[in-house]
Amino acid sequence: MxxxxxxxxxxxxxxxxxxxxxxxxxxxxxxxxxxxxAWVKDFLRQNLHLITHYPDPHYRQLRQEIGAFHHLEPAWVWVGNGAAHLLTWLGRDLATTGTVTLVTPAFGDHWRALKAFGAHIQTWGLPWAQKEITLPQSGGGLLLSNPHNPTGYLFPKDQLHALLNTWELVVIDESFMDFLPPQREQSLISLLPEFPNLVILRSLTKFYGLAGLRLGYVLAHPEKIRQYRQWDAPWSVNGLVAALGGQLLRDRxxxxxxxxxxxxxxxxxxxxxxxxxxxxxxxxxxxxxxxxxxxxxxxxxxxxxxxxxxxxxxxxxxxxxxxxxxxxxxxxxxxxxxxxxxxxxxxxxxx
Ligand SMILES: Cc1ncc(COP(=O)(O)O)c(C=O)c1O
CATH class of the missing domain: 3.90.1150.10 (Aspartate Aminotransferase, domain 1)
Structure with a gap:
Protein backbone atom coordinates (compact mmCIF):
# COMPACT_ATOMS: atom_id res chain seq x y z
CA MET A 1 0.00 0.00 0.00
CA ALA A 38 -24.66 12.38 20.03
CA TRP A 39 -28.00 13.16 18.33
CA VAL A 40 -26.60 12.84 14.79
CA LYS A 41 -27.06 9.07 14.52
CA ASP A 42 -30.74 9.30 15.54
CA PHE A 43 -31.23 12.17 13.12
CA LEU A 44 -29.79 10.13 10.26
CA ARG A 45 -31.94 7.10 11.16
CA GLN A 46 -35.07 9.20 11.26
CA ASN A 47 -34.31 10.79 7.90
CA LEU A 48 -33.32 7.69 5.96
CA HIS A 49 -36.38 8.15 3.73
CA LEU A 50 -34.48 11.03 2.10
CA ILE A 51 -32.05 8.67 0.35
CA THR A 52 -34.63 7.73 -2.30
CA HIS A 53 -35.03 11.28 -3.60
CA TYR A 54 -32.76 13.77 -5.29
CA PRO A 55 -31.78 16.55 -2.92
CA ASP A 56 -32.93 20.10 -3.71
CA PRO A 57 -30.46 21.12 -6.47
CA HIS A 58 -30.49 24.68 -5.08
CA TYR A 59 -30.02 23.53 -1.45
CA ARG A 60 -32.36 26.35 -0.45
CA GLN A 61 -32.87 25.34 3.17
CA LEU A 62 -29.24 24.43 3.85
CA ARG A 63 -27.96 27.67 2.30
CA GLN A 64 -30.52 29.66 4.23
CA GLU A 65 -29.38 28.01 7.49
CA ILE A 66 -25.68 28.48 6.80
CA GLY A 67 -26.32 32.08 5.73
CA ALA A 68 -28.33 32.76 8.91
CA PHE A 69 -25.47 31.38 11.01
CA HIS A 70 -23.11 33.91 9.41
CA HIS A 71 -25.62 36.77 8.98
CA LEU A 72 -25.55 36.44 5.18
CA GLU A 73 -28.26 35.92 2.57
CA PRO A 74 -28.37 32.43 0.94
CA ALA A 75 -27.12 33.96 -2.34
CA TRP A 76 -23.71 34.32 -0.64
CA VAL A 77 -23.46 30.58 0.12
CA TRP A 78 -22.64 27.49 -1.92
CA VAL A 79 -22.29 23.99 -0.52
CA GLY A 80 -20.11 21.03 -1.40
CA ASN A 81 -19.14 17.49 -0.52
CA GLY A 82 -16.50 18.73 1.91
CA ALA A 83 -14.24 21.75 1.56
CA ALA A 84 -11.94 19.71 -0.71
CA HIS A 85 -14.66 19.45 -3.33
CA LEU A 86 -15.23 23.21 -3.38
CA LEU A 87 -11.50 23.89 -3.56
CA THR A 88 -11.67 22.61 -7.12
CA TRP A 89 -13.77 25.60 -8.20
CA LEU A 90 -11.76 28.04 -6.13
CA GLY A 91 -8.69 26.67 -7.89
CA ARG A 92 -10.33 27.33 -11.22
CA ASP A 93 -11.22 30.88 -10.22
CA LEU A 94 -7.71 31.55 -8.88
CA ALA A 95 -6.13 30.15 -12.06
CA THR A 96 -7.69 33.02 -14.04
CA THR A 97 -5.72 35.64 -12.08
CA GLY A 98 -2.40 35.21 -13.88
CA THR A 99 -0.17 34.31 -10.97
CA VAL A 100 -1.43 32.65 -7.80
CA THR A 101 0.57 33.06 -4.61
CA LEU A 102 0.23 29.94 -2.50
CA VAL A 103 1.27 30.21 1.12
CA THR A 104 3.47 27.20 1.88
CA PRO A 105 3.74 24.68 3.38
CA ALA A 106 0.28 24.23 1.86
CA PHE A 107 -2.43 21.63 2.36
CA GLY A 108 -2.03 19.18 -0.55
CA ASP A 109 -5.46 19.90 -1.93
CA HIS A 110 -4.56 23.54 -2.47
CA TRP A 111 -1.88 22.33 -4.87
CA ARG A 112 -4.27 19.87 -6.53
CA ALA A 113 -6.97 22.45 -7.16
CA LEU A 114 -4.53 24.96 -8.65
CA LYS A 115 -2.67 22.44 -10.79
CA ALA A 116 -5.92 20.98 -12.11
CA PHE A 117 -6.49 24.25 -13.97
CA GLY A 118 -2.91 24.94 -14.95
CA ALA A 119 -2.58 27.88 -12.56
CA HIS A 120 0.72 29.70 -12.62
CA ILE A 121 1.78 29.14 -9.01
CA GLN A 122 4.27 31.17 -7.05
CA THR A 123 4.97 29.99 -3.52
CA TRP A 124 5.45 32.18 -0.49
CA GLY A 125 7.07 30.35 2.44
CA LEU A 126 5.44 31.16 5.75
CA PRO A 127 8.18 31.90 8.32
CA TRP A 128 5.97 30.35 10.99
CA ALA A 129 8.64 30.20 13.69
CA GLN A 130 8.89 34.02 13.68
CA LYS A 131 6.70 36.21 15.87
CA GLU A 132 6.09 38.98 13.30
CA ILE A 133 5.01 37.82 9.86
CA THR A 134 4.48 40.14 6.90
CA LEU A 135 2.59 38.80 3.91
CA PRO A 136 3.30 39.96 0.34
CA GLN A 137 1.35 43.18 -0.10
CA SER A 138 -0.13 42.79 -3.59
CA GLY A 139 -0.58 40.44 -6.51
CA GLY A 140 -3.06 38.34 -8.50
CA GLY A 141 -4.54 35.44 -6.57
CA LEU A 142 -3.69 34.57 -2.97
CA LEU A 143 -4.53 31.23 -1.33
CA LEU A 144 -3.88 30.43 2.31
CA SER A 145 -5.44 28.59 5.21
CA ASN A 146 -6.24 30.37 8.46
CA PRO A 147 -5.55 28.90 10.97
CA HIS A 148 -2.77 27.64 8.81
CA ASN A 149 -2.44 23.89 8.24
CA PRO A 150 0.04 22.35 9.11
CA THR A 151 1.72 25.00 11.30
CA GLY A 152 -1.27 26.14 13.38
CA TYR A 153 -0.29 29.77 12.75
CA LEU A 154 -3.20 32.22 13.03
CA PHE A 155 -3.13 35.28 10.75
CA PRO A 156 -4.72 38.24 12.55
CA LYS A 157 -7.87 39.47 10.81
CA ASP A 158 -6.52 43.02 10.47
CA GLN A 159 -3.43 41.79 8.65
CA LEU A 160 -5.51 39.94 6.06
CA HIS A 161 -8.01 42.80 5.84
CA ALA A 162 -5.20 45.09 4.71
CA LEU A 163 -4.52 42.85 1.69
CA LEU A 164 -8.02 43.01 0.28
CA ASN A 165 -7.51 46.35 -1.44
CA THR A 166 -4.36 45.26 -3.26
CA TRP A 167 -4.91 41.63 -4.29
CA GLU A 168 -7.13 40.66 -7.20
CA LEU A 169 -8.60 37.57 -5.51
CA VAL A 170 -8.06 36.38 -1.95
CA VAL A 171 -9.20 32.88 -0.96
CA ILE A 172 -9.01 32.07 2.74
CA ASP A 173 -9.50 28.44 3.70
CA GLU A 174 -11.01 28.69 7.19
CA SER A 175 -11.56 24.95 7.59
CA PHE A 176 -10.23 25.06 11.17
CA MET A 177 -11.49 28.50 12.26
CA ASP A 178 -14.50 27.05 14.06
CA PHE A 179 -12.20 25.43 16.65
CA LEU A 180 -11.43 28.90 17.99
CA PRO A 181 -13.91 30.31 20.51
CA PRO A 182 -15.70 33.53 19.38
CA GLN A 183 -13.38 35.80 21.37
CA ARG A 184 -10.27 34.40 19.62
CA GLU A 185 -11.40 33.67 16.06
CA GLN A 186 -10.01 35.80 13.21
CA SER A 187 -12.50 35.05 10.45
CA LEU A 188 -12.88 37.44 7.52
CA ILE A 189 -16.54 36.56 6.99
CA SER A 190 -17.80 39.92 8.28
CA LEU A 191 -15.76 41.65 5.53
CA LEU A 192 -17.47 39.81 2.66
CA PRO A 193 -20.10 42.49 1.90
CA GLU A 194 -17.31 45.06 1.38
CA PHE A 195 -14.97 42.91 -0.76
CA PRO A 196 -16.21 41.05 -3.87
CA ASN A 197 -12.64 39.73 -4.31
CA LEU A 198 -12.79 37.80 -1.02
CA VAL A 199 -13.77 34.11 -0.92
CA ILE A 200 -13.99 32.07 2.27
CA LEU A 201 -14.03 28.30 2.51
CA ARG A 202 -15.41 26.41 5.50
CA SER A 203 -15.63 22.73 6.45
CA LEU A 204 -17.99 20.95 8.83
CA THR A 205 -16.15 17.65 8.69
CA LYS A 206 -13.49 18.34 11.30
CA PHE A 207 -15.34 20.26 13.99
CA TYR A 208 -18.45 18.06 13.86
CA GLY A 209 -16.58 14.76 13.46
CA LEU A 210 -18.15 14.01 10.06
CA ALA A 211 -15.15 13.41 7.83
CA GLY A 212 -16.85 10.32 6.38
CA LEU A 213 -20.21 12.01 5.82
CA ARG A 214 -18.75 15.24 4.31
CA LEU A 215 -20.01 18.81 4.15
CA GLY A 216 -18.30 22.10 3.34
CA TYR A 217 -19.34 25.51 2.07
CA VAL A 218 -18.01 28.57 0.36
CA LEU A 219 -19.01 32.15 1.22
CA ALA A 220 -18.53 34.85 -1.40
CA HIS A 221 -20.24 37.62 -3.37
CA PRO A 222 -23.39 36.31 -5.16
CA GLU A 223 -21.69 36.84 -8.57
CA LYS A 224 -18.95 34.41 -7.55
CA ILE A 225 -21.42 31.95 -6.07
CA ARG A 226 -23.35 31.99 -9.37
CA GLN A 227 -20.15 31.17 -11.22
CA TYR A 228 -19.18 28.31 -8.89
CA ARG A 229 -22.66 26.85 -9.24
CA GLN A 230 -22.37 26.88 -13.03
CA TRP A 231 -19.13 24.95 -12.82
CA ASP A 232 -20.34 22.47 -10.21
CA ALA A 233 -22.05 19.12 -10.74
CA PRO A 234 -25.64 18.92 -9.49
CA TRP A 235 -26.54 17.23 -6.17
CA SER A 236 -23.01 17.00 -4.85
CA VAL A 237 -24.25 17.20 -1.25
CA ASN A 238 -26.40 14.20 -0.40
CA GLY A 239 -29.91 14.71 0.98
CA LEU A 240 -29.16 13.38 4.46
CA VAL A 241 -26.30 15.81 5.05
CA ALA A 242 -28.25 18.64 3.47
CA ALA A 243 -30.95 18.08 6.08
CA LEU A 244 -28.39 17.77 8.88
CA GLY A 245 -26.18 20.83 8.25
CA GLY A 246 -28.41 23.51 9.75
CA GLN A 247 -28.98 21.51 12.94
CA LEU A 248 -25.24 21.11 13.41
CA LEU A 249 -24.66 24.85 13.21
CA ARG A 250 -27.41 25.42 15.79
CA ASP A 251 -25.86 23.00 18.31
CA ARG A 252 -24.38 25.63 20.62
C1 LIG B 1 -6.75 23.36 5.23
C2 LIG B 1 -7.74 22.31 4.86
N1 LIG B 1 -8.75 22.62 4.05
C3 LIG B 1 -9.65 21.71 3.66
C4 LIG B 1 -9.58 20.40 4.11
C5 LIG B 1 -10.59 19.41 3.62
O1 LIG B 1 -11.77 19.47 4.38
P1 LIG B 1 -13.02 18.57 4.02
O2 LIG B 1 -12.94 17.32 4.86
O3 LIG B 1 -14.20 19.41 4.40
O4 LIG B 1 -12.98 18.27 2.57
C6 LIG B 1 -8.55 20.03 4.95
C7 LIG B 1 -8.44 18.64 5.42
O5 LIG B 1 -7.54 18.25 6.11
C8 LIG B 1 -7.60 21.00 5.34
O6 LIG B 1 -6.58 20.68 6.13
Whole structure:
Protein backbone atom coordinates (compact mmCIF):
# COMPACT_ATOMS: atom_id res chain seq x y z
CA MET A 1 0.00 0.00 0.00
CA UNK A 2 1.27 3.50 -0.84
CA UNK A 3 2.41 5.93 1.86
CA UNK A 4 -0.60 8.25 2.48
CA UNK A 5 -0.60 11.91 1.41
CA UNK A 6 -3.36 12.90 3.82
CA UNK A 7 -3.91 12.17 7.48
CA UNK A 8 -6.37 9.53 8.61
CA UNK A 9 -5.29 6.59 6.42
CA UNK A 10 -6.03 3.93 9.03
CA UNK A 11 -5.96 1.07 6.51
CA UNK A 12 -2.34 1.81 5.65
CA UNK A 13 -1.50 2.26 9.34
CA UNK A 14 -3.14 -1.02 10.31
CA UNK A 15 -1.10 -2.87 7.71
CA UNK A 16 2.15 -1.42 9.07
CA UNK A 17 1.11 -2.07 12.68
CA UNK A 18 -0.24 -5.54 11.94
CA UNK A 19 -3.64 -4.94 13.54
CA UNK A 20 -7.24 -4.02 12.70
CA UNK A 21 -7.87 -0.38 11.62
CA UNK A 22 -10.10 0.06 14.68
CA UNK A 23 -7.14 -0.64 16.97
CA UNK A 24 -5.19 2.37 15.64
CA UNK A 25 -5.16 5.52 17.76
CA UNK A 26 -5.21 8.17 15.05
CA UNK A 27 -3.43 11.48 15.68
CA UNK A 28 -2.92 12.08 11.97
CA UNK A 29 -6.36 13.47 11.03
CA UNK A 30 -7.41 16.71 12.69
CA UNK A 31 -10.89 15.61 13.68
CA UNK A 32 -12.77 16.58 16.82
CA UNK A 33 -12.16 13.69 19.27
CA UNK A 34 -15.55 14.30 20.91
CA UNK A 35 -16.94 12.67 17.75
CA UNK A 36 -20.12 13.79 16.01
CA UNK A 37 -22.79 15.25 18.32
CA ALA A 38 -24.66 12.38 20.03
CA TRP A 39 -28.00 13.16 18.33
CA VAL A 40 -26.60 12.84 14.79
CA LYS A 41 -27.06 9.07 14.52
CA ASP A 42 -30.74 9.30 15.54
CA PHE A 43 -31.23 12.17 13.12
CA LEU A 44 -29.79 10.13 10.26
CA ARG A 45 -31.94 7.10 11.16
CA GLN A 46 -35.07 9.20 11.26
CA ASN A 47 -34.31 10.79 7.90
CA LEU A 48 -33.32 7.69 5.96
CA HIS A 49 -36.38 8.15 3.73
CA LEU A 50 -34.48 11.03 2.10
CA ILE A 51 -32.05 8.67 0.35
CA THR A 52 -34.63 7.73 -2.30
CA HIS A 53 -35.03 11.28 -3.60
CA TYR A 54 -32.76 13.77 -5.29
CA PRO A 55 -31.78 16.55 -2.92
CA ASP A 56 -32.93 20.10 -3.71
CA PRO A 57 -30.46 21.12 -6.47
CA HIS A 58 -30.49 24.68 -5.08
CA TYR A 59 -30.02 23.53 -1.45
CA ARG A 60 -32.36 26.35 -0.45
CA GLN A 61 -32.87 25.34 3.17
CA LEU A 62 -29.24 24.43 3.85
CA ARG A 63 -27.96 27.67 2.30
CA GLN A 64 -30.52 29.66 4.23
CA GLU A 65 -29.38 28.01 7.49
CA ILE A 66 -25.68 28.48 6.80
CA GLY A 67 -26.32 32.08 5.73
CA ALA A 68 -28.33 32.76 8.91
CA PHE A 69 -25.47 31.38 11.01
CA HIS A 70 -23.11 33.91 9.41
CA HIS A 71 -25.62 36.77 8.98
CA LEU A 72 -25.55 36.44 5.18
CA GLU A 73 -28.26 35.92 2.57
CA PRO A 74 -28.37 32.43 0.94
CA ALA A 75 -27.12 33.96 -2.34
CA TRP A 76 -23.71 34.32 -0.64
CA VAL A 77 -23.46 30.58 0.12
CA TRP A 78 -22.64 27.49 -1.92
CA VAL A 79 -22.29 23.99 -0.52
CA GLY A 80 -20.11 21.03 -1.40
CA ASN A 81 -19.14 17.49 -0.52
CA GLY A 82 -16.50 18.73 1.91
CA ALA A 83 -14.24 21.75 1.56
CA ALA A 84 -11.94 19.71 -0.71
CA HIS A 85 -14.66 19.45 -3.33
CA LEU A 86 -15.23 23.21 -3.38
CA LEU A 87 -11.50 23.89 -3.56
CA THR A 88 -11.67 22.61 -7.12
CA TRP A 89 -13.77 25.60 -8.20
CA LEU A 90 -11.76 28.04 -6.13
CA GLY A 91 -8.69 26.67 -7.89
CA ARG A 92 -10.33 27.33 -11.22
CA ASP A 93 -11.22 30.88 -10.22
CA LEU A 94 -7.71 31.55 -8.88
CA ALA A 95 -6.13 30.15 -12.06
CA THR A 96 -7.69 33.02 -14.04
CA THR A 97 -5.72 35.64 -12.08
CA GLY A 98 -2.40 35.21 -13.88
CA THR A 99 -0.17 34.31 -10.97
CA VAL A 100 -1.43 32.65 -7.80
CA THR A 101 0.57 33.06 -4.61
CA LEU A 102 0.23 29.94 -2.50
CA VAL A 103 1.27 30.21 1.12
CA THR A 104 3.47 27.20 1.88
CA PRO A 105 3.74 24.68 3.38
CA ALA A 106 0.28 24.23 1.86
CA PHE A 107 -2.43 21.63 2.36
CA GLY A 108 -2.03 19.18 -0.55
CA ASP A 109 -5.46 19.90 -1.93
CA HIS A 110 -4.56 23.54 -2.47
CA TRP A 111 -1.88 22.33 -4.87
CA ARG A 112 -4.27 19.87 -6.53
CA ALA A 113 -6.97 22.45 -7.16
CA LEU A 114 -4.53 24.96 -8.65
CA LYS A 115 -2.67 22.44 -10.79
CA ALA A 116 -5.92 20.98 -12.11
CA PHE A 117 -6.49 24.25 -13.97
CA GLY A 118 -2.91 24.94 -14.95
CA ALA A 119 -2.58 27.88 -12.56
CA HIS A 120 0.72 29.70 -12.62
CA ILE A 121 1.78 29.14 -9.01
CA GLN A 122 4.27 31.17 -7.05
CA THR A 123 4.97 29.99 -3.52
CA TRP A 124 5.45 32.18 -0.49
CA GLY A 125 7.07 30.35 2.44
CA LEU A 126 5.44 31.16 5.75
CA PRO A 127 8.18 31.90 8.32
CA TRP A 128 5.97 30.35 10.99
CA ALA A 129 8.64 30.20 13.69
CA GLN A 130 8.89 34.02 13.68
CA LYS A 131 6.70 36.21 15.87
CA GLU A 132 6.09 38.98 13.30
CA ILE A 133 5.01 37.82 9.86
CA THR A 134 4.48 40.14 6.90
CA LEU A 135 2.59 38.80 3.91
CA PRO A 136 3.30 39.96 0.34
CA GLN A 137 1.35 43.18 -0.10
CA SER A 138 -0.13 42.79 -3.59
CA GLY A 139 -0.58 40.44 -6.51
CA GLY A 140 -3.06 38.34 -8.50
CA GLY A 141 -4.54 35.44 -6.57
CA LEU A 142 -3.69 34.57 -2.97
CA LEU A 143 -4.53 31.23 -1.33
CA LEU A 144 -3.88 30.43 2.31
CA SER A 145 -5.44 28.59 5.21
CA ASN A 146 -6.24 30.37 8.46
CA PRO A 147 -5.55 28.90 10.97
CA HIS A 148 -2.77 27.64 8.81
CA ASN A 149 -2.44 23.89 8.24
CA PRO A 150 0.04 22.35 9.11
CA THR A 151 1.72 25.00 11.30
CA GLY A 152 -1.27 26.14 13.38
CA TYR A 153 -0.29 29.77 12.75
CA LEU A 154 -3.20 32.22 13.03
CA PHE A 155 -3.13 35.28 10.75
CA PRO A 156 -4.72 38.24 12.55
CA LYS A 157 -7.87 39.47 10.81
CA ASP A 158 -6.52 43.02 10.47
CA GLN A 159 -3.43 41.79 8.65
CA LEU A 160 -5.51 39.94 6.06
CA HIS A 161 -8.01 42.80 5.84
CA ALA A 162 -5.20 45.09 4.71
CA LEU A 163 -4.52 42.85 1.69
CA LEU A 164 -8.02 43.01 0.28
CA ASN A 165 -7.51 46.35 -1.44
CA THR A 166 -4.36 45.26 -3.26
CA TRP A 167 -4.91 41.63 -4.29
CA GLU A 168 -7.13 40.66 -7.20
CA LEU A 169 -8.60 37.57 -5.51
CA VAL A 170 -8.06 36.38 -1.95
CA VAL A 171 -9.20 32.88 -0.96
CA ILE A 172 -9.01 32.07 2.74
CA ASP A 173 -9.50 28.44 3.70
CA GLU A 174 -11.01 28.69 7.19
CA SER A 175 -11.56 24.95 7.59
CA PHE A 176 -10.23 25.06 11.17
CA MET A 177 -11.49 28.50 12.26
CA ASP A 178 -14.50 27.05 14.06
CA PHE A 179 -12.20 25.43 16.65
CA LEU A 180 -11.43 28.90 17.99
CA PRO A 181 -13.91 30.31 20.51
CA PRO A 182 -15.70 33.53 19.38
CA GLN A 183 -13.38 35.80 21.37
CA ARG A 184 -10.27 34.40 19.62
CA GLU A 185 -11.40 33.67 16.06
CA GLN A 186 -10.01 35.80 13.21
CA SER A 187 -12.50 35.05 10.45
CA LEU A 188 -12.88 37.44 7.52
CA ILE A 189 -16.54 36.56 6.99
CA SER A 190 -17.80 39.92 8.28
CA LEU A 191 -15.76 41.65 5.53
CA LEU A 192 -17.47 39.81 2.66
CA PRO A 193 -20.10 42.49 1.90
CA GLU A 194 -17.31 45.06 1.38
CA PHE A 195 -14.97 42.91 -0.76
CA PRO A 196 -16.21 41.05 -3.87
CA ASN A 197 -12.64 39.73 -4.31
CA LEU A 198 -12.79 37.80 -1.02
CA VAL A 199 -13.77 34.11 -0.92
CA ILE A 200 -13.99 32.07 2.27
CA LEU A 201 -14.03 28.30 2.51
CA ARG A 202 -15.41 26.41 5.50
CA SER A 203 -15.63 22.73 6.45
CA LEU A 204 -17.99 20.95 8.83
CA THR A 205 -16.15 17.65 8.69
CA LYS A 206 -13.49 18.34 11.30
CA PHE A 207 -15.34 20.26 13.99
CA TYR A 208 -18.45 18.06 13.86
CA GLY A 209 -16.58 14.76 13.46
CA LEU A 210 -18.15 14.01 10.06
CA ALA A 211 -15.15 13.41 7.83
CA GLY A 212 -16.85 10.32 6.38
CA LEU A 213 -20.21 12.01 5.82
CA ARG A 214 -18.75 15.24 4.31
CA LEU A 215 -20.01 18.81 4.15
CA GLY A 216 -18.30 22.10 3.34
CA TYR A 217 -19.34 25.51 2.07
CA VAL A 218 -18.01 28.57 0.36
CA LEU A 219 -19.01 32.15 1.22
CA ALA A 220 -18.53 34.85 -1.40
CA HIS A 221 -20.24 37.62 -3.37
CA PRO A 222 -23.39 36.31 -5.16
CA GLU A 223 -21.69 36.84 -8.57
CA LYS A 224 -18.95 34.41 -7.55
CA ILE A 225 -21.42 31.95 -6.07
CA ARG A 226 -23.35 31.99 -9.37
CA GLN A 227 -20.15 31.17 -11.22
CA TYR A 228 -19.18 28.31 -8.89
CA ARG A 229 -22.66 26.85 -9.24
CA GLN A 230 -22.37 26.88 -13.03
CA TRP A 231 -19.13 24.95 -12.82
CA ASP A 232 -20.34 22.47 -10.21
CA ALA A 233 -22.05 19.12 -10.74
CA PRO A 234 -25.64 18.92 -9.49
CA TRP A 235 -26.54 17.23 -6.17
CA SER A 236 -23.01 17.00 -4.85
CA VAL A 237 -24.25 17.20 -1.25
CA ASN A 238 -26.40 14.20 -0.40
CA GLY A 239 -29.91 14.71 0.98
CA LEU A 240 -29.16 13.38 4.46
CA VAL A 241 -26.30 15.81 5.05
CA ALA A 242 -28.25 18.64 3.47
CA ALA A 243 -30.95 18.08 6.08
CA LEU A 244 -28.39 17.77 8.88
CA GLY A 245 -26.18 20.83 8.25
CA GLY A 246 -28.41 23.51 9.75
CA GLN A 247 -28.98 21.51 12.94
CA LEU A 248 -25.24 21.11 13.41
CA LEU A 249 -24.66 24.85 13.21
CA ARG A 250 -27.41 25.42 15.79
CA ASP A 251 -25.86 23.00 18.31
CA ARG A 252 -24.38 25.63 20.62
CA UNK A 253 -23.87 23.13 23.43
CA UNK A 254 -21.58 20.98 21.26
CA UNK A 255 -19.68 24.05 20.06
CA UNK A 256 -19.16 25.21 23.64
CA UNK A 257 -18.01 21.76 24.75
CA UNK A 258 -15.50 21.57 21.89
CA UNK A 259 -14.03 25.00 22.70
CA UNK A 260 -13.72 23.99 26.36
CA UNK A 261 -12.07 20.68 25.47
CA UNK A 262 -9.44 22.40 23.30
CA UNK A 263 -8.81 25.21 25.78
CA UNK A 264 -8.27 22.72 28.59
CA UNK A 265 -6.33 19.98 26.78
CA UNK A 266 -4.11 21.88 24.34
CA UNK A 267 -1.73 23.45 26.94
CA UNK A 268 -0.70 20.24 28.78
CA UNK A 269 -0.33 18.38 25.47
CA UNK A 270 1.87 21.14 24.03
CA UNK A 271 3.95 21.24 27.22
CA UNK A 272 4.22 17.46 27.26
CA UNK A 273 5.63 17.51 23.72
CA UNK A 274 8.00 20.38 24.52
CA UNK A 275 9.73 18.52 27.36
CA UNK A 276 10.51 15.38 25.36
CA UNK A 277 14.20 15.52 24.35
CA UNK A 278 14.56 15.79 20.56
CA UNK A 279 11.10 17.33 19.96
CA UNK A 280 10.17 20.99 19.48
CA UNK A 281 6.47 21.80 19.02
CA UNK A 282 5.29 25.09 17.48
CA UNK A 283 2.48 27.01 19.21
CA UNK A 284 -0.82 26.41 17.41
CA UNK A 285 -4.15 28.23 17.41
CA UNK A 286 -5.92 25.14 16.08
CA UNK A 287 -6.60 21.55 17.12
CA UNK A 288 -3.28 20.21 15.84
CA UNK A 289 0.41 20.80 16.54
CA UNK A 290 3.42 20.77 14.21
CA UNK A 291 6.48 19.26 15.86
CA UNK A 292 10.13 19.35 14.81
CA UNK A 293 11.82 16.03 15.45
CA UNK A 294 15.46 14.99 15.76
CA UNK A 295 14.55 11.45 14.68
CA UNK A 296 13.34 11.40 11.03
CA UNK A 297 9.55 11.40 11.13
CA UNK A 298 9.00 8.32 8.90
CA UNK A 299 11.09 6.23 11.30
CA UNK A 300 9.32 7.67 14.33
CA UNK A 301 5.97 7.08 12.64
CA UNK A 302 6.88 3.45 11.95
CA UNK A 303 8.02 2.86 15.52
CA UNK A 304 4.86 4.40 16.97
CA UNK A 305 2.73 2.19 14.74
CA UNK A 306 4.59 -1.05 15.34
CA UNK A 307 5.26 -0.57 19.06
CA UNK A 308 2.21 1.44 20.14
CA UNK A 309 -0.45 1.30 17.37
CA UNK A 310 -0.42 5.09 17.22
CA UNK A 311 -0.58 6.99 13.92
CA UNK A 312 1.02 10.42 13.55
CA UNK A 313 1.11 12.52 10.36
CA UNK A 314 4.51 12.70 8.72
CA UNK A 315 5.08 15.79 6.59
CA UNK A 316 6.74 14.17 3.58
CA UNK A 317 3.96 15.49 1.34
CA UNK A 318 4.95 19.06 2.30
CA UNK A 319 8.22 19.56 0.37
CA UNK A 320 9.26 22.45 2.67
CA UNK A 321 9.08 20.21 5.74
CA UNK A 322 10.19 16.76 4.60
CA UNK A 323 11.26 14.23 7.22
CA UNK A 324 12.16 16.72 9.94
CA UNK A 325 8.65 17.29 11.25
CA UNK A 326 5.39 15.58 12.13
CA UNK A 327 1.91 16.81 12.96
CA UNK A 328 -0.44 15.54 15.64
CA UNK A 329 -4.07 16.31 16.41
CA UNK A 330 -5.03 17.27 19.96
CA UNK A 331 -7.18 14.44 21.32
CA UNK A 332 -8.72 13.46 24.68
CA UNK A 333 -6.54 13.71 27.80
CA UNK A 334 -5.89 9.95 28.18
CA UNK A 335 -5.10 9.58 24.48
CA UNK A 336 -2.73 12.56 24.47
CA UNK A 337 -0.95 11.03 27.45
CA UNK A 338 -0.66 7.70 25.64
CA UNK A 339 1.10 9.45 22.76
CA UNK A 340 3.38 11.40 25.11
CA UNK A 341 4.35 8.17 26.91
CA UNK A 342 5.00 6.43 23.60
CA UNK A 343 7.13 9.32 22.30
CA UNK A 344 9.01 9.47 25.59
CA UNK A 345 9.84 5.78 25.38
CA UNK A 346 11.29 5.94 21.86
CA UNK A 347 14.55 7.74 22.63
CA UNK A 348 14.19 10.51 20.02
CA UNK A 349 17.10 12.79 20.97
CA UNK A 350 20.46 12.06 19.34
CA UNK A 351 23.08 10.56 21.70
C1 LIG B 1 -6.75 23.36 5.23
C2 LIG B 1 -7.74 22.31 4.86
N1 LIG B 1 -8.75 22.62 4.05
C3 LIG B 1 -9.65 21.71 3.66
C4 LIG B 1 -9.58 20.40 4.11
C5 LIG B 1 -10.59 19.41 3.62
O1 LIG B 1 -11.77 19.47 4.38
P1 LIG B 1 -13.02 18.57 4.02
O2 LIG B 1 -12.94 17.32 4.86
O3 LIG B 1 -14.20 19.41 4.40
O4 LIG B 1 -12.98 18.27 2.57
C6 LIG B 1 -8.55 20.03 4.95
C7 LIG B 1 -8.44 18.64 5.42
O5 LIG B 1 -7.54 18.25 6.11
C8 LIG B 1 -7.60 21.00 5.34
O6 LIG B 1 -6.58 20.68 6.13
Missing amino acids: DQPHHGGDRLWAAQVAGCEPEAILDFSANINPLGAP EFQQRTWEWLTVHYPPFYQGLAVIPGLAPYPSAANFILVKTALPAPELQRRLLVNHRILIRDTLSYPELGAGYFRVAVRLAGENQRLLNALGSEGIAPE
